[in-house]
Amino acid sequence: MMNSSQEHSHQWRRSLGLTPGNPFAPYIIGLSVITLVALIILLGLALFASTGNSRFIAGGAFLFVGGLMPIPLTLLIIFARNYVRIQDVVAGNYWAHWQYPVGSEHHDVYISSEGVYYPDQPLKLSTFWSGLQKAEIDKGEPSTLRLQYLYRRYYSVYMPPIASDKTIIVPIPTGKEDEAQALLQRFNKLLGQPSNFINDQWRISWIMGLLSSDLFWFRLSSCYLLKIK
Incomplete structure (x- = not known):
C-alpha cells in the first residue's frame, strides 16, 4: 500500500x-x-x-x-x-483478449478503449488517433471487426478541410461473435473522441x-x- x-x-x-x-x-x-x-x-x-x-x-x-x-x-x-498504456492493457485494462489458432498471422490480440494491441508487435498500440468514426462487423470468412478512425484532419485558409480515414481490421475468432457484437456498443460510446495518444x-x-x-x-x-x- x-x-x-x-x-x-x-x-x-x-x-x-x-x-x-x-x-x-x-x-x-x-x-x-x-x-x-x-x-x-x-x-x-x-x-x-x-x-x-x-x-x-x-x-x-x-x-x-x-x-x-x-x-x-x-x-x-x-x-x-x-507504452505505459500498452503496459496497462496487458495488465488487465482491456475489453477483450482473443487468441487465434496456431498458424494465424497473430497469436493473440488485446482490444481496449485505447486501441488494438498485438503482443508480437510489442511497441505498437494501434490507437484511434483523431477519433473513432465507425465500428462494424464484416460477416465474411472469417468475420472481422472493422474500426474506422480519423487519422489526420488538415485545415488551411487556402483550401477546404482535408480528412484522412484509416481502418483497423481485427479477425474475430470462432465462437467470439457475440463478444464482438457487445464490443460495438462500447465502441459506439467512443465515436468522435480523440485518442489519448493524439x-x-x-x-x-x-x-x-x-x-x-x-x-x-x-x-x-x-x-x-x-x-x-
Whole structure:
C-alpha cells in the first residue's frame, strides 16, 4: 500500500513514461541528464569565459542546445506515455483478449478503449488517433471487426478541410461473435473522441513549445548582454 508521497511519485513517473520495463525511459533519463550537464557547462562558460567573444560563442551554443533538445525529448515522452498504456492493457485494462489458432498471422490480440494491441508487435498500440468514426462487423470468412478512425484532419485558409480515414481490421475468432457484437456498443460510446495518444501530442508539444519559447528569449537577451559586457 503506497502512502500519499509514494502515490504522487508514482503518478509523476507515469506522466513522464518512466515506468519499470518501459524501453523509452532510459533514453528520456539519459537525454535529460546530458542536456542538463551540457547547459550547466555552457552557462558557466558564458558567464566566466576569459574573453567576451568566448562568452558570446558559449551563449550561442547554450541557446542552440536549449532550443533543440526539447524536440527529441518531447517525442520520447509521447511514445513512452503510449507504452505505459500498452503496459496497462496487458495488465488487465482491456475489453477483450482473443487468441487465434496456431498458424494465424497473430497469436493473440488485446482490444481496449485505447486501441488494438498485438503482443508480437510489442511497441505498437494501434490507437484511434483523431477519433473513432465507425465500428462494424464484416460477416465474411472469417468475420472481422472493422474500426474506422480519423487519422489526420488538415485545415488551411487556402483550401477546404482535408480528412484522412484509416481502418483497423481485427479477425474475430470462432465462437467470439457475440463478444464482438457487445464490443460495438462500447465502441459506439467512443465515436468522435480523440485518442489519448493524439491528446498527448498536442498537450506535451504545447508545454514544451511554451517552455522553449520563454527560455529562447531569456537566452537571447543573455547572449546580447554577455556580448556587450
